[in-house]
Amino acid sequence: MTSLLSTATGPLRGVAAPPGDKSISHRALLLGALAVGETVIEGLLESGDVMGTANALRALGVDITRGETGTGAPRYRVNGVGLGGLCEPSEVLQMGNSGTGARLLMGVLATHPLTCVLAGDSSLSERPMARVTEPLRRMGAEIQTREGERLPVTLHGAAEPVPITHTLPVASAQVKSALLLAGLNAPGATAVTEPLPTRDHTERLLRHFGVTVDVKQEEGGAQTVTVVGYPEISAGQVTVPGDPSSTAFPVVAALIVPGSEVILEGVCVNPLRMGLYETLGEMGAEISLKNRRDSCGEPVADIVVCAAEGGLRGVEIAEERAPSMIDEYPVLAVAAAHARGATILHGLGELRIKESDRLVAITKGLAACGVTAREQGDTLTIEGNGEPPPGGATIAAGLDHRMAMAFLVLGMAAKEAVAVDNGDVIATSFPSFPAFMNGLGATITGMKEDR
Numbered sequence: 001m002t003s004l005l006s007t008a009t010g011p012l013r014g015v016a017a018p019p020g021d022k023s024i025s026h027r028a029l030l031l032g033a034l035a036v037g038e039t040v041i042e043g044l045l046e047s048g049d050v051m052g053t054a055n056a057l058r059a060l061g062v063d064i065t066r067g068e069t070g071t072g073a074p075r076y077r078v079n080g081v082g083l084g085g086l087c088e089p090s091e092v093l094q095m096g097n098s099g100t101g102a103r104l105l106m107g108v109l110a111t112h113p114l115t116c117v118l119a120g121d122s123s124l125s126e127r128p129m130a131r132v133t134e135p136l137r138r139m140g141a142e143i144q145t146r147e148g149e150r151l152p153v154t155l156h157g158a159a160e161p162v163p164i165t166h167t168l169p170v171a172s173a174q175v176k177s178a179l180l181l182a183g184l185n186a187p188g189a190t191a192v193t194e195p196l197p198t199r200d201h202t203e204r205l206l207r208h209f210g211v212t213v214d215v216k217q218e219e220g221g222a223q224t225v226t227v228v229g230y231p232e233i234s235a236g237q238v239t240v241p242g243d244p245s246s247t248a249f250p251v252v253a254a255l256i257v258p259g260s261e262v263i264l265e266g267v268c269v270n271p272l273r274m275g276l277y278e279t280l281g282e283m284g285a286e287i288s289l290k291n292r293r294d295s296c297g298e299p300v301a302d303i304v305v306c307a308a309e310g311g312l313r314g315v316e317i318a319e320e321r322a323p324s325m326i327d328e329y330p331v332l333a334v335a336a337a338h339a340r341g342a343t344i345l346h347g348l349g350e351l352r353i354k355e356s357d358r359l360v361a362i363t364k365g366l367a368a369c370g371v372t373a374r375e376q377g378d379t380l381t382i383e384g385n386g387e388p389p390p391g392g393a394t395i396a397a398g399l400d401h402r403m404a405m406a407f408l409v410l411g412m413a414a415k416e417a418v419a420v421d422n423g424d425v426i427a428t429s430f431p432s433f434p435a436f437m438n439g440l441g442a443t444i445t446g447m448k449e450d451r
Helices: 023-035 048-059 099-110 130-138 173-183 203-206 244-256 275-282 318-322 331-336 349-353 358-368 401-411 424-428 433-439
Strands: 001-006 013-016 035-043 063-068 074-081 114-119 142-146 150-156 165-167 188-195 213-217 225-230 238-241 261-268 286-295 298-306 340-345 374-375 379-385 418-420 443-449
Touching: 001 298, 001 401, 013 275, 023 035, 023 048, 023 074, 023 203, 048 063, 048 165, 048 173, 048 379, 048 424, 074 173, 099 114, 099 130, 099 150, 099 173, 130 142, 130 418, 150 340, 165 331, 173 203, 173 225, 203 213, 225 379, 225 418, 238 433, 244 275, 244 331, 244 433, 275 286, 275 318, 275 331, 286 331, 331 340, 331 358, 331 379, 331 401, 358 379, 379 433, 401 418, 401 424, 401 433
Parallel strands: 013 261, 035 238, 165 188
Antiparallel strands: 001 418, 001 443, 035 074, 063 074, 114 150, 142 150, 188 225, 213 225, 261 298, 286 298, 340 379, 374 379
């Protein structure tokens, strides 16, 4: 386990392309596997999470090979087996730390007459799966779990799947996507109503693969998404844009390190993923989108960010924005620690069932770095004074990649260096993070390795 140390740096500058979007990478592999013929994926995120999904699909009989483009970038070829064409695996499907991979794959498998066992690491094994297992049982799957609806899971897919109409009690793109993927191999229409719109990468990518998706707006901001079973899924080309959640780390770093100016190229700017950027704008950030274009149904742009002139200011953010930036709260907390005045964030209940209890972890980490923060129910309040935080702490990242990266960003502008005890976990979503940030002018170094 390698510890990492982040020390204060001079201005961050440069042009760089962030890694491919994790959410889209998972979905591109899954839909490529269910298509007939070869799907070519460029820009796939080669992280631990995504490679776990690829290896699980290989165990299910899908041929996935890696090559390179003329520039040396990875190019994956997925030879799809078609709906109903997956084979029963002879091994446990190891999903590592990936809640997205586990839940989406459970959706696919629920309507295939196979028996599979899915397992995860110690962090994933503590994350509840009831929101996805319960509706999948209604579709005909038999699912046995550990106490508390936790992994490992033994799943017997339905021989005669039943389409359902399901209302999500809490907005969740993962659960919505799992049910839509299950509905592809079930007769009739499967419909999912979500109380607030969540990231719609599944819907956009389904359309890119030729599948009709109906979206109906309901009263009170809810919406219902419907797919009809047994569509023709057309193999083709997918170019994965940059991940806005990964991009959030260099963006916040550039905002808090005086004199910085950074351009992040080719980033997905899906409106349902832009909550952090809207919030930072309200805090006084200088962020602009250039060279807008479209890639496989997703809006893409280059993000230009400069250090906030006059600094950032505290804001209060309503819970309705939470689904559009649920993964970005750790690094938003870092921005809030540098702002003038209180930042109050509502509706953070989902943070308690991430890779760690992020609400507790953020509060403790900020306190260790000399920042006043308090949680009350699902609300987090962070008191900033417009000055660099003291820093000087070692943060227990555990198995949470976003916590590790967030506090390394804090160290780039803190008065004293900040360390994280487990830098290895960053490979879950952003394997090149230390080198990427150092390339822009940061100073992240390995401290030691415990064997």
